[in-house]
Amino acid sequence: MKKNIYIVIAGVLLGTTSCKDFLELPSEKDFDSSTIFEDVGKAEMAVLGAYTSTFNAELFYQFGMGTDECFSTEGETNSKNQVSNYVFNPAISPTSTYTTMYAGVEQANVLISNIPLMTSTNDAEQQKLNALLGEAYAIRAMNMLHVVRHFGDVPYPTIPVVEMPDFSSSRVSRDTILDGCVADLQRAIELLPWKGESGMPVERVSKNAAYGLLARLALYAAGYSLRWDLDSYAPGSVQLARRSDTQRIQELYEIARDACKAVVDRGEHALIDYETIFRDLVNGKYNSESMFEYGQKGADRNEARLGYTNGIFAHTQSFYNKSQPAMAALPTYYFEFEEGDVRRDVTIANYAITAQSTHQMNTYANHAIGKYRVNWKADGGVSAAQRDINWIHLRYADLLLMYAEAENELNNGPTTVAKEMYEKVRLRAFQNDRSKIGETPAMYADFRNAIIQERKLELGFEGWRRTDLIRWGILYEKLTETKQQILDLANRTGKYADVARYRAYQMTDAKTFNDPTVALDFIPFANEPTSDERIALEEQGYTLLDMYGSTAAFFNNKFSANEVWVRNIFRGLEKNKVELFPLNTSTIDNNPGLRGQQHPLY
Structure with missing residues (x-):
């Protein structure tokens, strides 16, 4: 031939x-x-x-x-x-x-x-x-x-x-x-x-x-x-x-x-x-x-390092061996999930794994990607950086949202089918409690914006967001808005004025495969607890964490508006160029x- x-x-x-x-x-x-x-x-x-x-x-x-x-x-x-x-x-x-x-x-x-x-x-x-x-x-x-x-x-x-x-x-x-x-x-x-x-x-x-x-x-x-x-x-x-x-x-x-x-x-x-x-x-x-x-099965197919570069942090001496993320959730992303949305704590891991194999709570600055976490595996994989984790190119929820989007575009507004597809995804997120999903938009622009937001919440860290924003023609606008929101959260102003400055949580063991832990529970404090409150918390086995501080298992940087890493987010952004x-x-x-x-x- x-x-x-x-x-x-x-x-x-x-x-x-x-x-x-x-x-x-x-x-x-x-x-x-x-x-x-x-x-x-x-x-x-x-x-x-x-x-x-x-x-x-x-x-x-x-x-x-x-x-x-x-x-x-x-x-x-x-x-x-x-x-x-x-x-x-x-x-x-x-x-x-x-x-x-x-x-x-x-x-x-x-x-x-x-x-x-x-x-x-x-x-x-x-x-x-x-x-x-x-x-x-x-x-x-x-x-x-x-x-x-x-x-x-x-x-x-x-x-x-x-x-x-x-x-x-x-x-x-x-x-x-x-x-x-x-x-x-x-x-x-x-x-x-x-x-x-x-x-x-x-x-x-x-x-x-x-x-x-x-x-x-x-x-x-x-x-x-x-x-x-x-x-x-x-x-x-x-x-x-x-x-x-x-x-x-x-x-x-x-x-x-x-x-x-x-x-x-x-x-x-x-x-x-x-x-x-x-x-x-x-x-x-x-x-x-x-x-x-x-x-991704086998040593010769694990070149992507899934669960290592884009997972949670696990100390090299921990039960799970080393996991070293080079990317993390923007601090504002956590707050975009509505109360009761089960996707938040799956998508964003609020803990890391210490050298002592315990769950340590993350700060706002180092919330990790939770979908590919190594402690949820039934084994250690080939090696620390080769965990035998597949990459999802396409799943059904994505298809339902695409269906809703196409219907909206074709009819200059959401049809009954568009609403149904959109609501299927929303209802799953709130465990089929219709009272929590809110009113589905009825007008073209509002529904389009709802789809844009829902794809963000549903498909976080699955590799499509950057170019989705581009195909909608809104990359520059959305990231400019996001940068301001990051600064607002750093300063605890605007809609973030009441965000907890401190969290009290209990460290728990992380010494088993198929770890059932999804997220660590916590007690929020708007301001620093008094000395009496601290003593009471310590007696009950709680650890107090400054969510804006530098106590973290990885990326131990403070979260403030004048920190270099905050100032430099999206620093090269230019519309009609990048x-x-x-x-x-x-x-x-x-x-x-x-x-x-x-x-x-x-």
């Missing part, structure tokens, strides 16, 4: 009850296409190999910070901190997502080029080949979305490298790319089986997942992005805008709505207890809410087709 095209091959196939058993990789091997496409089994291994290039740590780490929920705990001279605070330049612009996603695109292109040339011996084998081809189309589409949402107009290869006339490529309009990705996912949906029919593990794209990915991609294609004239690259042409074709925007919202409706009508997915989503995730268990995950990253210098150097095609404002 084609001359030596090398694809990383991933190991064992299906038929297991735990998602962790899928993609248990053997040693990597190189296969050229003349052997890969000799039989269905080898072609399937090639598809599994392509999945290894669908995710990397940047997607939750560098790209997951700099939002109204998450900030970097690293020093101001660290490139990760700079990226999270919009201090961009081509020398430090992230490269891993760019290179990893294009590696996956190349693998998908090889598969798309070669699988249709294979001959089947029976209907079952042909259905298998169709499904493998569908997965390849889905991989190409979701990888290109990851590149476009962070870098904008980029090269768009749709054939294998060996079939290209040369090895350089230039930027292509993101509208062309995203429309091509929509077509890819529509083709994937035609080819793929429903999850319930195939028994496909959650680490592989089913028809269900492809519909969800299509909805997501269509919303991005219909939304705002930073654009410029691809002929002149004139700085004055840079603007945050939607595509000019309003009819196509309408079509994209219809595509998103119909995709979500197909999954809801199918009935194979459901919302489950919010805490259980993430306890299942860290322990490699399936549930009906998770629609698509990136598998909504896209510049291409890294090395990226341009390695591709002659990109010469002279840098982001015009860099």
Whole structure:
């Protein structure tokens, strides 16, 4: 067939009850296409190999910070901190997502080029080949979305490298790319089986997942992005805008709505207890809410360090070994959850694990990401930094909110269906107590704002917030507002005037796997307790914590308006500039087709 095209091959196939058993990789091997496409089994291994290039740590780490929920705990001279605070330049612009996603695109292109040339011996084998081809189309589409949402107009290869006339490529309009990705996912949906029919593990794209990915991609294609004239690259042409074709925007919202409706009508997915989503995730268990995950089983698949970089702090001498977060919840995020919302204490961990293996309460400045906490696991994983924790690309709650959003956009206001989808997510958050979810907005703008807020609360730290704010056209405004709120909280003014300055809590043991502790209870004090109150608290085994002080297991910085880390949050933010990253210098150097095609404002 084609001359030596090398694809990383991933190991064992299906038929297991735990998602962790899928993609248990053997040693990597190189296969050229003349052997890969000799039989269905080898072609399937090639598809599994392509999945290894669908995710990397940047997607939750560098790209997951700099939002109204998450900030970097690293020093101001660290490139990760700079990226999270919009201090961009081509020398430090992230490269891993760019290179990893294009590696996956190349693998998908090889598969798309070669699988249709294979001959089947029976209907079952042909259905298998169709499904493998569908997965390849889905991989190409979701990888290109990851590149476009962070870098904008980029090269768009749709054939294998060996079939290209040369090895350089230039930027292509993101509208062309995203429309091509929509077509890819529509083709994937035609080819793929429903999850319930195939028994496909959650680490592989089913028809269900492809519909969800299509909805997501269509919303991005219909939304705002930073654009410029691809002929002149004139700085004055840079603007945050939607595509000019309003009819196509309408079509994209219809595509998103119909995709979500197909999954809801199918009935194979459901919302489950919010805490259980993430306890299942860290322990490699399936549930009906998770629609698509990136598998992390084994030492050679743990490069993302999930639960380490983006988890809670655990001291290296603790029962759980070391967990060292480099990112944390913005102090204001905790206060955005309404009373009774069970998502708050799952999403944000109010404790760390000490060297003595106890739960120590966090201050406002070092509230940690709680969804991937190592103490909820049933074991220690491969190592401290390799915890065998999957990454959720897509879950059912996300799809319901996308459904509600698309309905609102199409009808200039929320329909009955839009309200129903939105309220399903709200009701789960308040354990089905309708009295607590408030009135659902009835007007377009109010409902849109409600969706924006609900996605923040529901999907915190799941990697979509930064670019969601961009596709809504509000990144600068939302982060400017958030910075003022941080200062208000630091000064205990405005709506934060009554926030507790101190908390009294009891340290408890953290010496068991599957730790049942979600959050530490506390007694709030607006002002410093008197000496008599302190004595009484100590006698009852309470520890008093200054929530604005520097007593913390990690990131032990005071929380005040004049602290460097507070002043420097979002320090590089500029509207109509930072909504896209510049291409890294090395990226341009390695591709002659990109010469002279840098982001015009860099």
